[in-house]
Amino acid sequence: MDQYILGIDIGTTSVKVCIVNTSKDNTVEALHNKDTQSNVPSDTGPGGNKQDVFTIVSAINLCVSKLPKQLLQKVGKIGICGQMHGVMFWNNDEKQKAWEMVGKERNVRFDVVKERVSALYTWQDNRCDTDFLATLPPPQSHIRISTGFGSATIFWMARNKPHKLEKYNCSGTIMDFVISVLCNLEKPVTSNQNAASWGYFNCSTNEWNIDILAEAGFPIHLLPQVKEVGQIAGYLVDNWHSIPKGTPVGVSCGDIQCSILSTLESPYDAVLNISTSAQIGFIAKGYVPPTGPPLKSTDGYFPYFNKQFIAVAASLNGGNTLATFVKTLQQWTLELGFSVPQSKVWEKILVLGEDDNSISDLRIIPTCLGERHSPDRTASIENIHVGNIGLGQVFRSLCRGLVENLHSMMPKEILQRQQITRLVGNGSGLSRNKVLQKEVQHLYELPLVFTKGGDACKGAAMSQALP
Template sequence: MAEYVLGIDIGTTSVKVCIVNTKTSEVAAQHLKDTQSNIPSDTGPGGNKQDVPKIISALNLCVSKLPKQLLQEVSKIGICGQMHGVVFWKNDEEKMAWEVVEKDTSVRYDVCQERVSALYTWQDNRCSPCFLSTLPTPESHLNISTGFGNATIFWMQKHKPGKLEKYNCSGTIADFAVAMLCNLKKPIMSYQNAASWGYFDCCKNTWNKDILESAGFPVHLLSEVKPCGEIAGNLSGSWHSIPQGTPIGVGLGDLQCSVLSTVETPSDAVLNISTSAQISFVVDNYTPNSGPPEVVPLYYWPYFEKKYVAVAASLNGGNSLATFVKTLQQWTMELGFNVPQSKIWEKVIALSSDDSTVSDLQIKPTCLGERHSPDTSASVSNIHVGNLGLGNVFRALCRGLLENLHSMMPKEILHKAQINRIVGNGSGLSRNKVLQMEVQQLYQLPLVFTKGGDAAKGAAMAFIN
């Protein structure tokens, strides 16, 4: 009889779950749901928050849609999610931050909203360069940026200390889900998620507690850290027919899980364009130092089996293109028309797919800045009457998005690492032929799409022995 692993990816815009056959590594069933969880920020346009109950509700719904006969054969659960972000919650002897709701012979987990904060995501910009300059230097090869969990906690400690006092636990959204399903009083983090928060020494695999304590940081909020692939606990109840007691792994990074399910050979690089954009490849022989970190566009994040993944991670990906499409829709509404965004996407891609739309128009679509250059802004140049067609503009926008990523990880780096093809994933890339053409033009490497590229599948694969 085949055994199965449930893989869960709690992403920036959606939750995806899949059941993977442990013998064949094939996906037997899957489901996806948009969370629609964004909520207004308490710091104006610089903040970015999401509603945790909505995210967990989407998770419950996704799992409930999977075939019960397969769920009953799940032997392990792997969970990954959006990195860097932080959610706070309170657990004590009297009550936990979640409720276990019994339904027939199964249970579901609901969030106690008064005991759980919003999720402050990786897109949160409340930590300005000026504020970040006041923070202590990490003892790590990784720098600290806005949107990183520990930077957000520093900001909260200074500007909203009363809010922090309400909670005694913190973690990424994946860590929260693991703690909830295992009914853990204190959360557990993987090396991957800890590194994504900053102030984590990947040589010693420990938090920079002395540095943080000296700066007045609430170190009691930091989680215990375990290696990637270890078990965090066991499912506390029969969840949508998954047997009670099923082992659940520590929460993982969605980037690493996406790479794990995508690469087929050591000579593969992975290009993901969804909300953001990343290009990455696995490095066998990288040795991190203990700092001080350099401000560089290329990061080395903990991967699996003591390896690292080299990553150029741009904050500007599909979100930049989506902003352009949303702006076009707004303009049409102001002119008295209502054009669905789906029609706009279809039209702009069709108009810009022809080589005749290539022009000297230059667009730098870095509206959100970059972690290594937070003050970077967007710009448009070389404008003249001959390159203002809609096809010209969208083609230049797609090219500018890829040129920005290429500036962070040039083709020479891939050549030196003996990369001979790029494996693409992410809906922002797979649905956009224009981006695909620009990738091959810039990197001069074949772009292929495989059956991988799924972080939920990667989360399951991480726990297949």
């Protein structure tokens, strides 16, 4: 008998949804996606990074409504994943509900009441600089606290803008909020995957560092309840775009975990994802998190599925850095009096970068967005001379620099010790860029393949069918 599960991925730049038939080898029966264009100006200047929650939820409603009604009516579970680390706030007071149901029977959608929710402070938020992070108490966790982590952002808000927090009594990731809306939850629920991504969460005991946080003046009443990934967060409170009322909704998952789940074909694969940011990860067989304070390393171990952990090196610099380069070229041409679409810029530099003549000794350190282990790091260019400043050479060097930066966080020797035999590519930033692909294979000395998996929304659906 066919079993249909709806998977939703709330990404940094887009929303993607799919219906997976888990009784037929996890076949994707329907798929839809939409760019959210949800970024809003930050009240802290260039260091902040915020997104509009109303716009994101509207994109989710639209994507789900575009799926075939005959399949939506057969959905038996809903799995939701998305961008980790970020945090938003809302109030669950019945008289001041942060959402409302709109529409007719069997075609209900949930709309956000803008003035009753905060913005989403994303993983790209850099308001917590090195000096501020140094004032925070050491966590009882193997995961270091970094800027962009939900707990760090809440600490910053509590100390710098307490009046904003006073308006709310709930917090969570954007996925936790959406689940609260769909299930009309009184108290938000998150998974151990997303709790770990906030920091101050002990993965050995599956508990927040309540005593440490309370002593430091953290508003612990805002913390969501934590359940193990795979458990049910709640049940659909009404018919939603033809999905039946009462359909179980799983607790939120991390997008990296779901991407790996849908991509891996062997325990000896490592997944390399380059989209907005960049990550490389693999299942850390036999890993047990230490109980002491976090280790100073550039890779991290996060909860996966079935009580396993994944080793992940996550760079803040990926497709976003390449996009910044393209926008800069476009702006330069505009200042020279010409208007060139970004698509044309991409088309040209990808062709130029593939040419063997683009290989040069120019070195670009592309960390213009910093890194979690080094938030104050900037980008730089070395070894410039008249023979290596062609456009193709610069682009090729930029791509090589991105891969070198990721390799510095997770060298090929680590993969060798884990007996990894190939890299499975994921993310449009990698799949559409053969220049990046060449640099990956050159540096890691492993085959790079692209499989039929890769969508985090598919992984979100698959997570709800795990034993």
